[in-house]
Every structure is written in C-alpha cells, then in structure tokens.
Amino acid sequence: EAGVAQSPRYKIIEKRQSVAFWCNPISGHATLYWYQQILGQGPKLLIQFQNNGVVDDSQLPKDRFSAERLKGVDSTLKIQPAKLEDSAVYLCASSPRLAAAGDTQYFGPGTRLTVL
Amino acid sequence: AQSVTQLGSHVSVSEGALVLLRCNYSSSVPPYLFWYVQYPNQGLQLLLKYTSAATLVKGINGFEAEFKKSETSFHLTKPSAHMSDAAEYFCAVHNDYKLSFGAGTTVTVRA
Numbered sequence: 001e002a003g004v005a006q007s008p009r010y011k012i013i014e015k016r017q018s019v020a021f022w023c024n025p026i027s028g029h030a031t032l033y034w035y036q037q038i039l040g041q042g043p044k045l046l047i048q049f050q051n052n053g054v055v056d057d058s059q060l061p062k063d064r065f066s067a068e069r070l071k072g073v074d075s076t077l078k079i080q081p082a083k084l085e086d087s088a089v090y091l092c093a094s095s096p097r098l099a100a101a102g103d104t105q106y107f108g109p110g111t112r113l114t115v116l
Numbered sequence: 117a118q119s120v121t122q123l124g125s126h127v128s129v130s131e132g133a134l135v136l137l138r139c140n141y142s143s144s145v146p147p148y149l150f151w152y153v154q155y156p157n158q159g160l161q162l163l164l165k166y167t168s169a170a171t172l173v174k175g176i177n178g179f180e181a182e183f184k185k186s187e188t189s190f191h192l193t194k195p196s197a198h199m200s201d202a203a204e205y206f207c208a209v210h211n212d213y214k215l216s217f218g219a220g221t222t223v224t225v226r227a
Contacts, residue, residue, distance in 0.1 A: 004159070033214070040125075042206050042217030043160070056214060091159055101210050102148040102167045107159035 002026065004108035006092050012114045018080040021111045025074070025094030031055075032069055033105060034077050035091040043091055049075065050098050079113075087115045118143040118211040120190075122218035130226045135179075135194040137221050139207035142188065148210035149190045151181055154220075155203045163205075166190060177201070197225050 005024040013019050025032050031050050035043035046065065048056040051072035060067070064083070069075040079086055089112050093105040123138040141147055148167050152160040164175025171183045177200075181192045190207060202225045207218040 040219075042208075042219050043215075044217075045214050048214055056212075093160075101213060102165070104150075104162050104165065105215060107152075107161070109157075109159045112157075 004092055004094055004106055006090075006108035006111055008111055009109060010112050010114075012116065013082055015084055015115050016081040018078065019082055019113060020076055020078045021090050021092075021113075023075045023077070023092030023108060025092070026096075026106055029094035029096050029106075030072075030098045031095045031103070032075050033093040033095075034067055034075070035093065037089040037091055037110070039088070046077070082113075082115045084115050087113055089113070118145075118147055118209045119216055120149075120207045120209045120218040122205075122207050122221050124221055125219065126222045126224070128224045128226060129197045131199060132196050135192075135197045135201060135223065137192040137205050137207075137223070139181075139190045139192065139218060140188050141190060141207075141209050143209065149181075149183065150208040150210070150215065151175065151179070151190075151192050152206045152208060152217075153177075153203050154206065160206065163192070197223075199225050199227065201225055 034046045037043040046060045047067045049069040052069045067077045089110040091110045092108045095103040095105045120141045150165045151163040164173045166183045174180045179194045204220045206220045208215045
C-alpha cells in the first residue's frame with residue numbers, strides 16, 4: 001500500500017512570494033490533515049478535512065494560508081504572501097475514518113520550506 | 117483541552133542501555149495516547165498507541181509504553197538502545213478528533 005505522498009520535498013522562496021504544496025493521501029482515507037512543524041517543536045495542526053469538507057481550520061492563518069481538497073482526494077496548501085516565520089516543515093497526514101477518535105494518522109515525508 | 121508534556125528535550129544513551137522517554141498528559145476523560153518517531157528528513161511514523169485496551173502497549177522496534185492513570189503518564193521505554201534508535205520522539209494525545217503533540221525528545225545513541 002502506497003503511503004502519503006507530498007511534493008515538493010524542499011522549497012526555498014523569498015518573503016512575499018507565493019508557494020503551494022501538494023499532498024496525496026493513502027487511497028480510501030477519509031480524513032486529511034495539514035500540520036506545520038517549526039524547528040525544535042512538535043507538529044501543529046493547521047487544517048483538517050473530512051472528505052472535501054473542512055472540519056477544523058482554527059489554527060490556519062487565513063489572511064495568508066489557504067487549503068483545498070477537491071473531490072475528497074488530494075489536497076493543496078498555499079501560502080500567499082510568505083513571511084520569514086513561515087519557514088517550517090509542512091506535513092500532510094491521513095486517517096481512514098471520519099471523526100474516529102483513536103484512529104492512527106499516517107504521515108507523509110513533509111515539505112521543508114525556507115523563506116529568505 | 118487535553119495536552120501532553122514531554123520531560124527532557126534531549127536524551128543521550130549508550131548503545132545497549134535502557135531508553136526512557138517521559139510523557140505526561142492532562143485529560144478529563146480517558147485519553148487516546150500515541151508515540152511517534154521522526155527520523156531526519158522524514159515524516160512521523162507511529163511507534164505505538166494506547167486506546168484503553170491494555171495498559172502496557174507494545175510497539176514496533178522493541179519499544180513499549182505503560183499507561184498509568186494515577187500518574188497521568190505514558191512513558192516510552194526500550195530495554196536496549198541501538199544506534200538506529202537515534203531520532204526525535206513525539207508523544208501525542210487525541211483531542212477533539214485531532215492530535216496535539218508534545219515538543220519532542222531527541223535521542224542520541226553513543227557507541
């Protein structure tokens with residue numbers, strides 16, 4: 001079974017530029033998550049989708065971050081414009097069921113973003 | 117809201133020695149608890165999880181963790197460290213259908 005795929009793996013941009021990250025979850029998984037992991041910290045949830053609907057985006061800086069999950073499969077996270085403090089690893093994860101407490105989340109390899 | 121605290125941001129052990137990583141949780145209801153491992157430049161991989169079935173949980177790579185309600189702890193152990201165990205370890209609690217992670221503990225293994 002293929003795991004969670006993410007691209008690109010690395011991205012370097014100048015501040016105020018735009019960037020987009022792509023995630024393809026494990027086939028058949030209903031729930032998709034985007035996390036931000038700043039160096040030296042644990043991952044922080046940015047947004048959670050169930051199928052193609054948003055369940056939780058309370059931690060997403062909506063003035064510059066946006067995300068979508070068209071057709072309930074793959075997802076794109078965009079930052080526009082980027083700030084220096086957005087430098088982090090962006091992790092995508094998926095889990096099999098809808099709103100199932102205790103479900104294992106499976107993580108992709110992440111995209112390391114550096115904003116100069 | 118439920119949260120976890122990992123005690124010690126860095127742990128150094130000798131190869132063959134016991135690995136002990138500490139995690140305490142705060143929760144008003146029985147929690148779901150997880151340990152994940154992250155190797156350099158990789159995503160997180162599940163080591164084990166507690167879902168109230170048994171207090172001693174065995175995971176991959178020889179790791180295990182014990183849920184102690186009286187101490188609100190879920191410490192991770194491995195009897196004998198291997199060089200390949202060098203990584204960052206995260207404790208997490210399932211909170212309102214999302215994971216809340218601790219700050220992580222980096223493990224280095226000395227030859």
